[in-house]
Amino acid sequence: MNVWIAVVATGLGCYALKLGGLVIPQRVLEDARVRRFTDLVPVALLSALIAVQALADGRTLExxxxxxxxxxxxxxxxxxxxxxxxxxxxxxxxxxxxxxx
Amino acid sequence: MTSTRPPGSAAVREPAVDGRRAAVRDGLGVGVAVGVSGLAFGAAAITAGLSVTQTAVLSLLAFTGASQFALVGVIGGGGGLAAGTLGAVLLGGRNALYGLRLASALDVRGWRRLLTAQVVIDETTAVATAQQGRAAMRAGFYSAAVTLYAMWNLTTLLGAVGAARLGDPETLGLDVIGPAVFLALLWPRLTSARAPDGARGQVGVAAAAMAIAVAATPVLPPGVPVMLAAVTALPALLSRKADR
The missing domain is CATH 1.10.287 (Helix Hairpins)
Known part of the structure; x- marks a missing residue:
């Protein structure tokens, strides 16, 4: 996969999610499980990114x-x-x- | 992107005009202060091997800092582009939640909604939700949005061009910028009890995610371990009955 494709796909994907939030009916947020899950996903991803970028170089830990x-x-x-x-x-x-x- | 100061206090006096003026002041302040960190992104992207054009286009299109840093982090680590893209987009999922929260206050339709969507991010939401009343929310939201979009893209370009002319980025410590950004974004979530689970649940998820990502690094292609770490958030969805 070309870096350009990744750049454009990330841009489009991120935009689609932002637009989705403005369009989706408000009812979804009423489910507490959904709220908690969506609250925790960024925590998990950010933590993993910190660990990997601090300790890994490609597939080797350093x-x-x-x-x-x-x-x-x-x-x-x-x-x-x-x-x-x-x-x-x-x-x-x-x-x-x-x-x- | 995290250290958005609390709003000005002028909103208390005269809700209509003063509230809006204070909101605009908040928006401009946050937009300028946070927008400067585009310098760090521009430099990080060049360090990771993106061209100046790719860096600038990513900021224009994605316009959400954490996702952008995530993508260039994976690329810099020599990782799979598909996994990197997926991780970056998933990380942008929180913007959908912001949109859900702001939709009724902003109340935009048609082409205005298409434009507004692009600027629904951490900082604009922070400024908007800190205001009292709909007029002030909108004023804060849009002043932060316009300032931040202009600043972020300008500083991205400056950071990228600057870094492209400096020698080895590691001698300047630029490789630490990426993880430091994520740490600063994560910090308030781990230290405040505002979240539904309180800070303790968040710290547990954070620790588990770090352990999974590090353990998976030697055996999976770069980028995938970070995606895999998202499973640590699953128990929240599977628990049959939510606590609150």
Missing amino acids: FDGARLAGLGAAVAALLLRAPFLVVLVVAAGVAAGLRLL
């Missing part, structure tokens, strides 16, 4: 000290209630700094 330290710094920044962009800058800065040593 421990990149600088990258993990960068993520640790991000956690610290979040605990200190830093704004979104500050969290990102701190994470990248710590990783870059450690690689410079």
